[in-house]
Amino acid sequence: MPFVPHIDSQVRRMLDVIGAASVDELFADIHPELRPKSFDLPSGKSEMAVMAQMEALSRKNDTHLVSFLGAGFYDHHIPSAIDALCSRGEFYTAYTPYQPEASQGTLQAIFEFQTAIARLLGLPCVNAGVYDGGSALFEAAMMAVRHTKRRKMVICGAVNPIYRVMFSSYTSNLNLDLVTVPARDGATDFKALTAALDENTAAVLVQNPNFFGFIEDYTALFATAKAKGAVSIVSVYPVLQALLKTPGEMGADICVAEGQSLGLPLSFGGPYLGLMACTKGMIRQLPGRIVGRTVDRLGRPGFVLTLQAREQHIRRQKATSNICSNQALCALRALMYLCLVGERGLKRTAGLCLEQAHKAAARLTAIPGVKLMQDKPFGNEFALTLPQSAYGVIDRLTARGYVPGFPLGRYYPGLESGLLVACTEKTTDENIGIMAEMLKGSLA
Amino acid sequence: MIPKHLHYAETHEWADIEEDAVTVGITHFAQEQLGDLTFIDLPAVGKDVRQGEEVGSVESVKAASEIYSPVTGTVLEVNTALEESPQLANEDPYVKGWFFKVKLSEEPTGLLDSEAYAALVVSQAH
């Protein structure tokens, strides 16, 4: 039987020591009426047969499309060294570092990860990661609820709508007062956001670049929030943080991000990595694992999980969060990515994403009837208004092997002609040209 | 380690009741049970607290516990030295390790004297 090493005589020996006649006897506590009514599964297969079956399934997916899909999830180059290093069993077959003496590798890596993310986001305190960017946003909001003891959330409609749907699911039973300030044709509505802030507001939640790709400066909004005693939360795109004004520089209290772009494959939605960073004043509210540096009994430096008294295994229902696992291997990948591309590589990658996106925008807006949704600075992604429904266009181009972008109408009623186009450093000039020609032809 | 002149709550806080203010802290037994304290969350100055109400928390590496106010009144002052040095509550729980001072608005009821508290500790220390 695969992966069970015992030969018959060993099973016999174990049963003898136990004093049982058969293995079945060990299950005597499970009364006959509780036994399975059925257990109708296929027979086991050899490794070769399973691999062939999975290979065949993988070929039923079309991964040769040229894609301009983003919506917060991007196809970046992943340096080969990441896979090579992450496939070391010492990393991926370990568990949460409960025994620090036997886990210094994982612990030091998390300490380095916390450092890299803190520097990138411009906020000092970072945890070892949560499930994804959406759960990070929810956890950040709950930090604000605990910190301010208030229950009103002001959330910008230009925050990724996928995260906003998650957010309303998570909070539906929590008696929070959720105020969504709609975006106006892709623009964050600062006036309405500011007006929505009051003495009952726990937090304001925004995104930079916003879902439509537009880059904003939230400094003044965050200052107003602070004056009202509310917590400022911003969701960002970590690759562009190599260039953009940091959440720390804008005065945010908490920053969250989807870390997928830092060395994680798209993999149909996961596993991904939720990044969370905050000010020192918020650290007691920060959920998840946190690593701190200390010394051993001989005075040698070492690392441990710290501030664990906030966590569920000690506090149970009073914990800051129910989170137990931390996507450690994904955090390790993100750290390796940031080390391999380094300061210059991340800036260059971000710059190339911008450059390709601006080339694409120039080509596409040269097509009659195609306009940028807003005349505002944008990053690697931008929202276009087409002269007709984006759905049909996407359908026609996808059939020819080019996915031109994401239909904004999917989450924004009224923006059915909106198309969200993403580029990365992998997007070639040639493919931008072909897609633009196809789009032009499709609209003609 | 149970001073005679103090009053005690069953949740292991002590109260030093004087005319103009009551000083509150946690007992020697409590700090011993918690181990080395790493963080103490205290109520804000000016906060109205009620006897038995949860007003803060203490953390050690292996445990966390709530602090309940043993008296009813308004918080006058908190021991800010605990922010930097929570170990004061381990080393000197009845003097340097005090938590906060309250101006009474009601007379406390049901607090234990030192003898009754000593009996409680014996029953809880296995």
Next chain:
Amino acid sequence: MKTIFEKSVPGRAACLPDRPEQYAGAYIPASLMRESFAGLPEVSELDVVRHFTELSRKNFGVDGNFYPLGSCTMKYNPKFTEAVAAMPGFTRLHPVLPQLKGAGRLCQGALEVMYEMERHLCEITGMSAFTLHPMAGAHGELTGAMIIAAYHKDKGHKKTKILCPDSAHGTNPASASIAGFEVVNVPSKDGIVDPAELAKVLDDEVAALMMTMPNTLGLFESHLPEIVAMLREKDALLYYDGANLNAILGKMRVGDAGFDVMHINLHKTFATPHGGGGPGAGPVGVCEKLAPYLPVSRVAKMEDGQFFLDYDYPKSIGYVSPFYGNFGVTLKAYAYILRLGREGLIRVSENAVLAANYIRKRLEDRLHIPFNRTCMHEFVASASELAKKGVHALDLAKALLDKGHHSPTVYFPLIVKEAVMIEPTETESLETIDQFIDDLLAILDQAEADPASLHDAPLTTPVSRLDETKAARDMVLTQDMLEDSRGL
């Protein structure tokens, strides 16, 4: 060992894109740009490879060490599942693709994996429907609690409480609380839930009872049928925490036994690697009456055999993950289930239970076992007798590290003093198990002869015992905080 930041040499680089960067200022006004240097490491590729190889050597993992960490199911992770998850036909798939009209046809393979995985999990557990969306065990618990809330709300029941036995994982009460419930503790008797104690707290406001089966003591909850009946009487639901599902594969089905909602930790029962603390996956299964409340999307099959994502569930709790859960983890678990098949899965529970009982019997004369009867896949011993000599569970844990074994779980469950929770799993050979037992017995001899000597353990690891109090008080969480603290 230096950190990667201490190895940084300004100007050095590893993996730069080959096109020179454009001046970003051409696209973005200076007021929107960061002023500060980010401070990422500047190192060569070999620097990175050496650094992380050296770090890896400071870790214990299942590949190198016996890892009997109770409750965590640290079994062998077959290598072929890594190869499956790394197939480009899966890794390159953008998650929004099936959300474009008609583009579901471009990812039929992935949708089929999800559909079949749900079907297999239904058959394994006897539940009616599954969602793969929850991204970890605790996330599954939260999803389950949200489903419970949605069900009672829809039925017009006023339910505000969730019951958790005192032996429960800490995530149970935490998840129930995050979902908006008041948590009420149920005391155990003889290590299991006691119907008499349950009756005292079971009122009309109870939405559900969360149970782990076998429980965290490794014991089967033998009052289960009675408990099911008591809950039904009050319109309360029964939640199954699947952390220990590996003990009952093929021996009992959660759905048949009367549970209404459950989660599975794929990384435990179905052998996907724990990754140093994640990613895991926590699919949630429900009985028929709870199916309308499952998160969307749900994968469905058309009559022509095509798979699609169905969002048309008006009573759904909504999204719990951005897409379809940790698909990469689902792939590994699915491949594992195919490889083992029906017989192989039954062998998992049989051999896990066999190994745990063997260790229990060989240790019972030397180590106190509070509920010493036939256990399931794990058992809990107690170092309470040794503690009188000054040797604690922690000392045993550290001494085992010196013998090359990862330690068992210690100080959990909370209802056993000085708990030492041992879970060997079905994949460890008898030679390894015997070596572990012999080493533990030798440590117990040492504890008798020279208790103080164990306080120094471990001596063979890269560092010895670390000062956790100092870590919590100083809070040095980054290189920058370290430099600040040195500057003072």
